[in-house]
Each structure stands twice: as structure tokens, then as C-alpha cells.
Amino acid sequence: MVNKKYTYVWVSLIVLIFGIIVVPRIVDRLKSGTVVENDRMNSPMQKKGLSYILQNKKKRKVPPFQFLNQDSVLVSNRDYIGKVYVVEFFFTSCPSICPIMTKNLVALQNHFKDREDFGVASFTITPQYDTPQVLRAYASKYGIKDKDWNLMTGDKDAIYDLANSGFNIFAAEMPDAPGGFEHSGLFALVDRQGYLRSRLDKFGNPIVYYRGAISEEMGENSQGEKEEIGILREDILKLLEE
Structure with missing residues (x-):
């Protein structure tokens, strides 16, 4: 009974010390936001592969498309199945x-010149x-x-619909913009099955797109704004190795 009494005393003392020293530090971290940022950075979510991009709780897939390429050959989204690829919207007179x-x-x-699946x-x-x-x-x-790099042209409305609705990558005619057209300069990354993928930010959210206009x-x-070609290269390799 005496031993138990002393055990209770020691446990109570440890709890008291924890409350005096540790709890205020946790409160300070919560106030400063470091628990949110640092702990998420070390969470299992950050150690997984690239995230799927969701829309209405469903994985977003590249919508069907079919256009002529630089060799006057019809190319569709089906030609990219089995390949990891980057999508951009551009114009040659930009x-x-x-x-x-x-x-x-x-x-x-x-x-990635030696990779036939890119x-x-x-x-x-x-x-x-x-x-x-x-x-x-060009x-x-x-x-x-x-x-496997196709520069594609075709129906204007279909291309703009693919950009703005299909990929949610902004493109529009704007007379006051350089060259008369405005576009975001973002790159989308697509996996072998045609799903949009990206890495997560420090808060555990997908970055969705990669900045393409900064070297x-x-x-x-x-x-x-920081360049993201380096991380895009890393993420392409991750998908190639899946």
C-alpha cells in the first residue's frame, strides 16, 4: 500500500510538470500556426505518391479531344494512354x-529523351x-x-472549351494583352491512365498545376513566384516509375 501511495505521488508530480512546462509550449505553437505547418509537412500524406485532382469528389480525367498535329496527323487523347505527359496551351506568335x-x-x-512513355x-x-x-x-x-510531342490545331471553340472547361486553364482573346491573347502559362501533368495528377503543398492540398513560364x-x-520546372521534372519521374 505504501509503494502504491508513492507511485501515485510520482505520477501526479509528472502530470503537474507536464502541465507547467509542455502545455504552454503547445499553446504557443497553436497560436503561431507551427503545429499545422510543421506537423502536416511530416504527415504520412506527404510521403505518398502524387495526388489525384478531384472535381465533385471524382478523379478528374482528360476529356476526349482530337486535333491535327504539326504533321497533319489526327491525334486524340487515346494516343496518350500508357504515357505520362504534360499539357500546355500556347500560340506561336506569342x-x-x-x-x-x-x-x-x-x-x-x-x-526524358530515352523514355518512350513520356x-x-x-x-x-x-x-x-x-x-x-x-x-x-515552330x-x-x-x-x-x-x-510524342504533338503541337495541335483545329476548331477554335473546341480548343477554348478544352482549355477553360476541360483543364480549367485560362485562355481568352484579349486585344490589350501581348499578342492579343491571354493565357495562364500553366502546365498540367497527366498519368498513364489519363488522370490529372500533382504533388501536395505544405498543407496537404494538391497544387493542381505547375508554373510553366518561369525557367x-x-x-x-x-x-x-518561384519556378516549378524542377518539381515538375521530379513528379514526371514519379509517375513514370509508378
């Missing part, structure tokens, strides 16, 4: 971000100008050689 986007994709092309799908938002012949010249100018050499743009 005077601002498109050249940077294209060079970033060429760097990815060259990095590709790129580029859709022009000026199909009235970007004919297969124009796209082929491909030659920038060193686009991958047989690794630039590091960041004038707004302080």
Missing part, C-alpha cells in the same frame, strides 16, 4: 511567355493562324523532336 514555356518543355523533352500535348489558342505547317516550323525552330535559371518572376 511575344511574351510562350517562348519561355516552350524552352522549359524542350528541357524536359531532352531530360510526351507533351501542346494546343494552340490561335488555330486560325497556327496551321500544321506553321506548327512544324517545332523545328525550338528543337522539338520527340515523336529554372530565372528562379522566380517579378511577382516573386
Whole structure:
């Protein structure tokens, strides 16, 4: 009975010390937000593969498409099944971000040049100008050689619907914008089954898209946004190894 009494005393003392020293520190961490940020960074969620992008609680898949490529060959979403690929919306006469986007994709092309299961799908938002012949010249100018990199043109409404509704990547005609058109410069990443994928941010949410208009050499743009080509390269490899 005496031993039990002393045991209770020691347990009570430990609980008291915990309350005096540890609890205030936890409260401080909660106030500063470090529990949310640091603990999520170390959560099992961060150690998993890339996230699926959900819409109405369903995994988002690339909608059906079919357009002519730079070789005047009809290409559809079915041609990309079994491949990991990056999607972009661009136009060849773009005077601002498109050249940077294209060079970033060429760097990815060259990095994965030995992978026959990697590709790129580029859709022009000026199909009235970007004919297969124009796209082929653009491909030659920038060193686009991958047989699974299709630069596609076709019905304007279908392309804009694919951008704005299919991928939720903004594209629109805007007379005051450079070149007369506005687009986001974002890249979408698609897995072998046609599902949109991305890594998670530090709060456990998918980033959804990758910034395509900032090169690794630039590091960041004038707004302080960081380049994401490095992490896109890492995530492409993750999907290739799934």
C-alpha cells in the first residue's frame, strides 16, 4: 500500500510538470500556426505518391479531344494512354511567355529523351493562324523532336472549351494583352491512365498545376513566384516509375 501511495505521488508530480512546462509550449505553437505547418509537412500524406485532382469528389480525367498535329496527323487523347505527359496551351506568335514555356518543355523533352512513355500535348489558342505547317516550323525552330510531342490545331471553340472547361486553364482573346491573347502559362501533368495528377503543398492540398513560364535559371518572376520546372521534372519521374 505504501509503494502504491508513492507511485501515485510520482505520477501526479509528472502530470503537474507536464502541465507547467509542455502545455504552454503547445499553446504557443497553436497560436503561431507551427503545429499545422510543421506537423502536416511530416504527415504520412506527404510521403505518398502524387495526388489525384478531384472535381465533385471524382478523379478528374482528360476529356476526349482530337486535333491535327504539326504533321497533319489526327491525334486524340487515346494516343496518350500508357504515357505520362504534360499539357500546355500556347500560340506561336506569342511575344511574351510562350517562348519561355516552350524552352522549359524542350528541357524536359531532352531530360526524358530515352523514355518512350513520356510526351507533351501542346494546343494552340490561335488555330486560325497556327496551321500544321506553321506548327512544324515552330517545332523545328525550338528543337522539338520527340515523336510524342504533338503541337495541335483545329476548331477554335473546341480548343477554348478544352482549355477553360476541360483543364480549367485560362485562355481568352484579349486585344490589350501581348499578342492579343491571354493565357495562364500553366502546365498540367497527366498519368498513364489519363488522370490529372500533382504533388501536395505544405498543407496537404494538391497544387493542381505547375508554373510553366518561369525557367529554372530565372528562379522566380517579378511577382516573386518561384519556378516549378524542377518539381515538375521530379513528379514526371514519379509517375513514370509508378
